[in-house]
Amino acid sequence: MRKHIFQGMIHAPLTEAAPAPDDAALAELAQAVERTARRRLGRSLAIREVDAGSCNGCELEIHALNNAFYDLERFGLRFVASPRHADVLLVTGPLTQNMCEALERTYRATPDPKWVVAAGDCAIDGGLFAGSPACVPGSIGAAVPVDLYIRGCPPRPIDLLKGLLALLEAQA
């Protein structure tokens, strides 16, 4: 194990350069954040991920944000285990009827000020699952107020990162 740790010290990091925050997302957010009781939290956001019916593709790419290439925590962004600790709910999936109550309760359990990011095409309008009686019409936005949408099926980690950075910029 020592060898692995030592090599980790002498090799250059794999980490990608930080992307610029997504311009479109920034514009969208500037508006959204105006509406909230804005409080300066410093450059730090705690994120609670909620799968509201995803195919798990979005989760795979959200996971990737923690790998050595994207290294989310260097931006002060980190995933937390409870909505009680969260500033941001990162929600995926077409919002199944069976997850609707759990999402609403998770939202209520998150202290103010809070933001909701809906990630993935499903989370925007149901995506390919739109129209299914097992999904809530209008997807995530029908149950909780969404501040930022990130497109993709699934969104690439770099797009997730851009969106989250935009959120950080907007609320700082």
Added chain:
Amino acid sequence: MAVLSEALAKAQPCPAHYPVPRAVVGAEAWKQAAQGFAEGRMTLLGLWGERDAAHMAVRDTEEGSIAVLSLLCPNGRFPSVGAVHPPAVRLERTMRDLYGLIADGAKDTRPWLDHGKWPHSRAEARAPYDFLPAEGENLHHIVVGPVHAGIIEPGNFRFTAGGETIVRLEERLGYVHKGIEGLMAGADLKRGAQLAGRTSGDSTVAYAFAFARAAEAALGCEVPPRAVWLRALMAELERLANHFGDIGAICNDAAFALMHAHTGVLRELVLRTCDAAFGHRLMRDSIVPGGVAHDLDDRGVAAIRALLAEARRRFPPLVKLYDDTASLQDRTVGTGRLSLELAQQYGAGGFVGRASGRNFDARRDLVYAPYDQLHFTVPIRNDGDVNARVWIRIHEVEQSLGLIEQILDRLPAGPITVPLPIGSDACEGLALVEGFRGDVLVWLHLNREGTIARCHLRDPSWFQWPLLEAAIEGNIVADFPLCNKSFNCSYSGHDL
């Protein structure tokens, strides 16, 4: 004569079901088949319903042959298979939820995917869910989910523990039920393939592969050799990405983050290579009925070859690290043991079955092109614990690297798609594909104009989730995440 041939001999064959036969049987033969499962002479591969028929896909354990048996149920009832063969129980509860079919004689008739939230939910489903009792002195409950602490899919787990030791785990799933099979009805093949590819995101290639093969079997369509080989290439890349990610994630659940960091790099390298080669990190929608959507150019080949070299350089030291770290082995060895009997009874696919001695791999045992022309071995272990499941995956990584190399060396030239001969008669097809998690089954019934009448998708998780409940018994609560990750069942693939 083997049980299945016997059943087929007496049954009414259905025309236009490919490549294996389908036959309509009577209630007696249906019950005999159920008995065949209970006696271990046949394996249940799938059980699904339609408005007025029940179907089962079966494999004769002796002969290895496969068929679909159907029972017409004009009055909406069929003799329960689950009454004598527990692996069918959740499938029957689902048939009731989705198609209203009632399993006569079933002991557990609680709703499963129906949580009472749909517009058409049954009255029973609207009542609070009736968890199974666990009685004894000083037992306590721990309830987690559906929203978990990590970035994982939603499900509800109810533990009953005596002190630290779990005496019963009961799973409640269905939270991510999207109505995929309902959306399939009436869809064309293009949309059908997209839906299939979104059944379980981590197995998007396996599902699209199985769906395409079922459609092509039904339509009697031969796919160009290059497309067939490219499909296997994608399937092995998908297996590699998932195995890398999960080997690290299992270690992470034993608080060994170093491994997770390193295998996370390997996984990311695979995904970037897939992106470079096929234009999508998960290779979503890359396999379509009739062929593949993206050809592989020289740059793609070079990227994959570079990945092979990098994986062969980086992976062996990590395997050694796993093997040499006593504190890690202390957590994985002997934890979450699954017996061979249960693995066989449930027909547990993938590393879950193979780590417990169930010697089955659809690529070898239900061979499909191009695996009939490729060399690989199927690793088997008998210890059945978390450690065994890790080792099976380590060996499967090695096999996949070899398969990818063979495919690149021998990739045939030529076209990558063929037009589908749609517009003949109604037809049906069945396909099984070995995904990273186990065998994915797709059954497809096409209308005359080529639209989907009924499509059933059976994730390997259906037969693995119940085994997790068995494997966890007697373990400590703190080892649940570790056991769970070592099974890594799909929620979405199961919930549909």
